[in-house]
Amino acid sequence: MNGLLASLGVSNPVLAAPMAGGPTIPAMVAAATRAGSLGFLAGGYKTAEELAAQIGSLRGSTPVFGVNLFAPNPxxxxxxxxxxxxxxxxxxxxxxxxxxxxxxxxxxDDQWHAKVDLLRADPVAVVSFTFGIPDPSVIRDLHRAGSLLVQTVTTPEEARLAASSGVDALAVQGFGAGGHYGTLTPDHLPVPVALPDLVRQVRHVVALPLVAAGGLANRVDVAAVLQAGADAAMVGTVLLRTDESGASDPYKSALGEGGDRQTxxxxxxxxxxxxxxxxxxxxxxxxxxxxxxxxxxxxxxxxxxxxxxxxxxxxxxxxAGTGHASAQEGSAEKTLSRLAEAL
Ligand SMILES: Cc1cc2nc3c(=O)[nH]c(=O)nc-3n(C[C@H](O)[C@H](O)[C@H](O)COP(=O)(O)O)c2cc1C
Known part of the structure; x- marks a missing residue:
């Protein structure tokens, strides 16, 4: 990923996770870019037209960004x-x-085909998938369009499967992650494996660049996953209360009052x-x-x-992920920069 990130002009290995349902708005993706990081628009739940509008609103100011889609896995x-x-x-x-x-x-199917058509016609630098692995024809077409492709996985078995699909990198999501668990088998609840251990297990079975996500709350957590073999980290929950988050007011307030409550x-x-x-x-x-x-x-x-x-x-x-107590107000750019300090 470091090579991939460098090729995209990304210097900060702490990426901003896509968060569908409101929190990710174009301002958050732009803030990630200002922090030297990479942000992802959240394509999930939107119509293809709404996603196209968000892509359009970023194009001028932020040439390099990702788009995340829910790949069908009903x-x-x-x-x-x-x-x-x-x-x-x-x-x-x-x-x-x-x-x-x-x-x-x-x-x-969350307008899957229309969104893939959109990204075929109007390509973005990175496309990431969660919930399911796309058909080979989609991987081929989006590669032809020039996008780098990232697949979310939650176990070494899923990592093997994803690697054989031809994607360029894996987002390794641990059980502490906020929001949906991106597993291919949602009838199974997440297995509690510490994220650095999960990264090591996945690193053992695939050679692809790895982005580690799930419960990362501070610099020590980030350093631990990089040490374990991840090429980048990705955070969601710690960005939810920032100025550039589109999370609703009651959601932001509940996070602010969450203290050390267990998720x-x-x-x-x-x-x-x-x-x-x-x-x-x-x-x-x-x-x-x-x-x-x-x-x-x-x-x-x-x-x-x-x-x-x-x-x-x-x-x-x-x-909310397990690190929700570290979700602070302030700018997303500063949060991402702070997490990458002294790495
Ligand atoms: C509010 C919220 C919405 C999310 N929506 C998406 C999404 O649309 N697509 C996706 O791949 N992951 C989604 N995730 C998961 C993140 O990509 C990432 O795995 C997670 O935020 C990392 O854990 P953390 O929240 O503890 O930092 C979401 C997470 C949160 C908290």
């Missing part, structure tokens, strides 16, 4: 379990005048395991949430939207 929901869950969480939606029980399960891995919001701060919603529904992505994500979206608008942090997904 976990179809069981219809009965879906309806039982909709009925269970309806009590939360009642106070916003929403009817979740009438929403049919939606198993869409949990939950399917309650999306039907796919994700690490979050506990709140009323996880306390009530974590235990009964079915598997099923993206259907459960779509089911809870109207509630989360209404709750965010109302400043209600009890009914939104407070994605």
């Amino acid at each position: 976990v179809p929901v069981d219809r009965d379990a879906y309806h039982r869950y909709a009925v269970a969480i309806q009590v939360e939606a009642d106070q916003y005048g929403l009817d979740l029980t009438s929403i049919s399960p939606l198993e869409d 949990l891995v939950t399917r309650a919001f999306s039907g796919r395991p994700a690490r979050a701060l506990p709140n009323l919603f996880t306390a009530r529904y974590d235990a009964i949430a079915p598997e099923g992505y993206p259907a459960i994500h779509h089911l809870t979206t109207p509630l989360r939207r209404a709750a965010a608008a109302a400043g209600d942090s009890d009914r939104i997904n407070l994605w």
Whole structure:
């Protein structure tokens, strides 16, 4: 990656992770560039048109950046379990005048084909994938378009599989990561392996450049993953409260008040395991949430939207990695520069 990063003009090996659902906005990607780092637009949940607009808004000021996509790897929901869950969480939606029980399960592909077409036609420096490994034709086409390709993996087995797909680098995501666990097998919960150990395990089986992510909170954590064989580090949670984060106000406040609270891995919001701060919603529904992505994500979206608008942090997904206590206010540029000091 160091060679790859140098070829992109990136001097700071602490990269800014893509964070879909609001936190990553073009300003955060531009801040990463100012810090000598590399940022990724979060293509997930957006329409292809919305992603195109964000790409367009960065082009002039920030020529080198990445785009992250959710590659299809659906976990179809069981219809009965879906309806039982909709009925269970309806009590939360009642106070916003929403009817979740009438929403049919939606198993869409997050406009995958339209987004790939966009990146074929309007290439960016780096494209990264999570949740699934794209078809060989997509890898071939995006390579032809001139993009470097990065695949998220969470185990050595996934690393082997990803390496054989022809991508250029791997994002090795550890169990402490905030947000969705980018595993190829979301029916399995993350195995608690310390990130430096996971990097060593992956380094042992693949020769590709590695970007280590998950729970990195300070310079010591960053140095440890580089020491273990990663070529770069990537942080998400520590950027969530920064000036350039588009996270909602109740989300930022909850992080600010998070103290040393333990995070949990939950399917309650999306039907796919994700690490979050506990709140009323996880306390009530974590235990009964079915598997099923993206259907459960779509089911809870109207509630989360209404709750965010109302400043209600009890009914939104407070994605957070294990290092959330280090998420500070201030500029993202300074945060990324500070994490890379004396490396
Ligand atoms: C709010 C939030 C949203 C995220 N969204 C994405 C995403 O859209 N795509 C992706 O590949 N990873 C996503 N991630 C995971 C990050 O890429 C990265 O693995 C993680 O932030 C690293 O762990 P940390 O949050 O402890 O630093 C998200 C993480 C958070 C906290």
